[in-house]
Amino acid sequence: MRDVARLAGVSAQTVSRVSNGSPGVVEATREQVIAAMRELGYRPNSAARALKRGSFRTIGVILFTLATTGNVRTLEAIAARAAEEDYAVTLIPVAAPTQAGVQGAFSRLNELAVDAVIVIMEVHLLDYSTVSLPAGTHAVVVDSEASEGYSVIDTDQADGTRKAVEHLLDLGHSTVWHVAGPSVSFASERRVGAWRATLAARGCAEPPLLRGDWSADSGYEAGLSLASSGCTAVFVANDQMALGVLRAFHEKGIRVPQDVSIVGFDDIPDSSSFSPPLTTVHQDFTELGRRCVDKVLKQMTENSTQPGCELVPTRLVVRSSTAEVPK
Incomplete structure (x- = not known):
């Protein structure tokens, strides 16, 4: 100098x-x-500057997997928003979804010197029912089932599901079948609950529930079962599984949407290129990531935890995979 x-x-x-x-x-x-x-x-010297000002200008991100569309796109948005505010992002994947695994990740983040943490996780996958964050940690949790003591940002899973199911019912379908994600997933269970509530509110019978693991292969297996069910409308918990359902129906000679209408969830970039283009619920992962960063930076500025849940709205994107009930 x-x-x-x-x-x-x-x-x-x-x-x-x-x-x-x-x-x-x-x-x-x-x-x-x-x-x-x-x-x-x-x-x-960034280390010397950090010691002098008491800030490392780094946000830690803890997550269980990069195998899902939502996690990858949310992380991308977090990194972009952090960069706009001149913050770096340190990623700590957790190999095992346990309380010990998460606490180990926090220990590593402390060693790497971060100012705050964004946790992208399913809370009930932990050994305990709540997240145990180190005292004084500025943190945002991307999961609406976190306890009231934490700041939560999440997609409005229930409202997105309601829009999807009501769209199919408004087209004249007597009921809507559902291919859900795994039962250990918060997002999956919130969508299952909203599917059931929407059918009940409209006085519709509830068909048997089918489950997948978010993959196209599991959607294909569910589609083979649906092919013999006589269904006319299906709500699938994500677009990847919906792709598998489309493949199964095609192989069985079931036309979409002439015979069966399908709605997905996520609105991944490829969903408009499915055959036919997929009607789906759009999740705004960019907004989700931006809000996470803005919330945790506000916590740091005000030196508060700011508990509560903030939901990012969804919207239904209608394409060619849905139509009025067959006559």
């Missing part, structure tokens, strides 16, 4: 202010200092 100051003809304090992006430095002087930094190959 002294070398930069000497070359730029300024004080070391001015170099420090430029390095930290502090206001109050004349623009011409700032450019002069930056030019000297480039010439000498000077880069500020």
